[in-house]
Amino acid sequence: MNLNNYNSEDKVLLAVDCIIFGFDGEDLKILLIKRNFEPERGKWSLIGGFLKREETLHDAASRILNYLTGLDHIYMEQFYSFSEVNRDPGERTVSVSYYALINIEDHNEQLNKEFSAEWFSVSEMPNLIFDHNQMVDMAIKRLRYRASTKPIGFELLPEKFTMKQLQKLYESILNTKLDKRNFISKINGLDILIRLDEKETESSKRGSYLHTFDKEKYSKKTNEGFVFKI
Amino acid sequence: MNLNNYNSEDKVLLAVDCIIFGFDGEDLKILLIKRNFEPERGKWSLIGGFLKREETLHDAASRILNYLTGLDHIYMEQFYSFSEVNRDPGERTVSVSYYALINIEDHNEQLNKEFSAEWFSVSEMPNLIFDHNQMVDMAIKRLRYRASTKPIGFELLPEKFTMKQLQKLYESILNTKLDKRNFISKINGLDILIRLDEKETESSKRGSYLHTFDKEKYSKKTNEGFVFKI
DNA sequence: TCAAAAGTGTTCACCGTACACCCATGG
DNA sequence: CCATGGGTGTACGGTGAACACTTTTGA
Known part of the structure; x- marks a missing residue:
């Protein structure tokens, strides 16, 4: 052993595999492609290259994600x-795994057809090739940890969202039920959202306020020692 | 991009670099070698291969660690x-980093001479080659997180240790001062140590009880839903 | 007898959690 | 007017943090 x-x-082939998370308002989802x-x-597979x-x-991960989405x-x-x-039975390959968060609405549905891609709920994963199921499990664990220490959940939501959507998102990431009152007062306590004067009226007659994530305020608070914690 | x-x-060269942590009773240390x-x-460097x-x-990490220690x-x-x-200016190389915890007493001092290796306090890191300083920073962060969620601190201590040693260890990992009474009652609350009838009498006249980590009890409790948290 | 480290409990503030009712609106 | 989802506050228990004195013993 001498350097x-x-x-x-x-030398080895170095693959990059990506777990793409999305949120449809109900479930946490992962985008998979059917290998051709x-x-x-x-068989179903993560996207990779x-x-x-x-580079x-x-x-590499950016390039691969851009290619598919x-x-x-x-x-x-x-x-x-x-x-x-x-x-990988094809050849000795080491894979570096990334997870990615996208707003499911931004995503071009057309591309899914092109790549035979489909969204799957994390609770209903099919069998994937190679060790991809293991990658997914680990990605979910990491996402869970990260989402409880950094406000990355907003990456999965549209620009404007309701408190209910936010709660459902955290419920599906953390795989638990949360109490509405406790959740909202915790979020409000963080003081990093802006409540808009707009309402979303599709899901109820009364309508519910839309919110946005206040990135500037969050950065400012973070610099002052504030620590995000959910 | 077609798989x-x-x-x-x-193809690329894949290096494995190891951050070896040790604890001398006072400071958290890292073992470095002088490149020949x-x-x-x-210059000072992490060990790698x-x-x-x-494999x-x-x-690979085990092999490299065994070779040095x-x-x-x-x-x-x-x-x-x-x-x-x-x-790495020598050639395009991707490095996968591991941190390792060893009991500094088990470690063969002879080998340090052979490899021009030395222990450095994490607070007094020299400049390292390549991106090794960045690796060390990240390793410390990960160690900090891991040590607060899994009882891995014991890997750094001798089989038998005093409460004071344990506290000093956590203080150096977390880089904070801890209150003796709070620390001890927290540890005792976890109920995963065995207090031996032996005392360590080198550091005081009165002597202080030695403890061991009760691995079986910890596994059993973990299976029953217990979560380690410091 | 004294210096030096070991060992030991209590109080208080805050946070997480459990829990239920009124409000606004469109149909 | 009523059914549906939106929005809000309080009480309690547990945990984390602050805090000081007594004990032991070798020198």
Whole structure:
């Protein structure tokens, strides 16, 4: 083991696999594609690709996400690298996994057709190729942790949302029921939302106030030592 | 971007770098080696090596750790992969980072001489090669989180330890002062230590009780829904 | 007898949680 | 006028944090 002769060392293919989370107002969902090539043709899979020589892992993940969704500046986080020797029967491949959060409404439905992509509830995952189910499990755990310490939930919601939507989102991320009154007073206590004068009237006669996430206020509070915690 | 021709994809060197934590009774420390080869000969560095074709990342980290410390079954956790294109001027290399916890007493001092290795307090890190300082920062953050949710602190202590040692350990991991009475009653509340009838008498005339971590009890409690939290 | 570290409880403020009723509106 | 979902406040228990004195013993 001597670092000074790089040449004698093995090189490997480095894959980047992405768990794309979305929220439809009821359930936390993941976007999967049906593989149209071997190995494992016809099975459900995460989207992925290979790291190119001149890009970072972050660049690769962005490129892959953009390719499938058409979106830029997607929130994402790298969470683990998977390296079982035979995880990909095609060739020795190590996979670096990212999860990504997108607003399901921004997403181009057309692209789903093109790639045979579909949204699946996290509670109804099909069997995926390779170790992708394990990746999904780990992504959910990481998302759960992150969403309770950083206000990333808003990445999954439209710009304007109701308190009910926000609560449902957290319920599906955390996989629990929350008490409406406690949830709202906790959120209000954080003081990082703006209640608009607009109401959403589709789901009820009375209508419910729309809110937006106040990014500036959040940054300012964070700089002053405020810690987001749900 | 088509996954079906693996052959046209770039391969990269995959390094594994290890942050080895130890605790000397006062400070949290990291084991570094002085590089004796180019590039960056003579500078301080984490220990690392390259992934071989027939091993997992976990295997590689174990192998590298064993090579430097002589120890097996070291507690470790993978925490991030670093991929800046020019992070290693020698060649395009992606590095997967692990942190490891060892009992500083088990460690063979002889090996330190052999590898020009030295323990450094985390508060007095020298400049390291490449992006290794960034790796250390991230490792400390992850360790901090992990140590507050899993009883991994004991990996850094001898089999038998005093409450004071345990408190000092947590103080150095969390980089805070803790109140002795609150700390002890919290630990006792967890009910996962065994107080031995032995005393340690080196640091005081009165002597202080030695304790061990009760692994079985902890597993049992964990299975029953108990959650470690400090 | 004294210095030095070990060991031990209580109080208070705050937070998380449980819990139920009135309001506004469209049909 | 009524059915439906929206919006709001309080009481209680538990946890985290602040805080000081007594005990032991070797020198």
